[in-house]
Amino acid sequence: MTTEVPAGLRERKKARTRAAIRDAAMRLFTEQGYAATTVEQIAEAAEVSPSTFFRYFPTKEDVVLTDDVDPAVVAAIRAQPPETPVVDAVLAGMRQVFEQLTEEEWAGERRRQRLFDEVPDLRARQLQQTVAAVDLLAGVIAERLGRPADADEARTLAGALVGVTLTFLRPGEAVSFHLEDFDRVRRALISLRDHLAPL
Structure with a gap:
């Protein structure tokens, strides 16, 4: 039997993942510069896959622009x-x-x-x-x-x-x-x- 995750819990989890990606990106931008930071580095620092990164932000720019x-x-x-x-x-x-x-x-x-x-x-x-x-x-x-x-x-x-x-x-x-x-x-x-x- 499949147990469905309640909508509220699912949204909170998505918000936490999104915040973790943004926090990791901003930290790396500060430490090593915007141009030198890659999506792969951001994903690794946020402990998500690059494909997960792109589900939340279409481009690296969008981390800052959103x-x-x-x-x-x-x-x-x-x-x-x-x-x-x-x-x-x-x-x-x-x-x-x-x-x-x-x-x-x-x-x-x-x-x-x-x-x-x-x-x-x-x-x-x-x-x-x-x-x-x-x-x-x-x-x-x-x-x-x-x-x-x-x-x-x-x-x-x-x-x-x-x-x-x-x-x-x-x-x-x-x-x-x-x-x-x-x-x-x-x-x-x-x-x-x-x-x-x-x-």
Whole structure:
């Protein structure tokens, strides 16, 4: 008789394996450099096979590029009360997720950002992630507005939110967005709305 592993246990095991691969990769990237580190070395350090590595990350780049925070932010935005204005719901969701990050998670994000600064190939693909972030944010904004996922209104607001957020990044810091910056983003969005209104 075959005993099926409960879904919750299976998901936790997958999350542990994924975290082990990422931790091993980041450690090796720090110790011997990104370019010198191979998938085979990462798999060995994580005590998995190379084929298991590729089940979790399509390429070595994806170990660094995959952002675990974005899906959590989308879930937090969805969880905001339906009567909350869209911008407030987005900012509240973002704040909620960032406030709950542990020091270990912040340290991991700092390592990730340093690699973007140091590795040109990663930096180029990071630009693609900005577009993906707009897509993700536009989807959840469209849900809250009751519009189709590709609605121009949702994409415009998502682009404005991402663009305004980028203006407050602090040069030279590995993780340069701080909790107090959420209020600055909100004020900037109100200013943008007021300046655009007469047009």
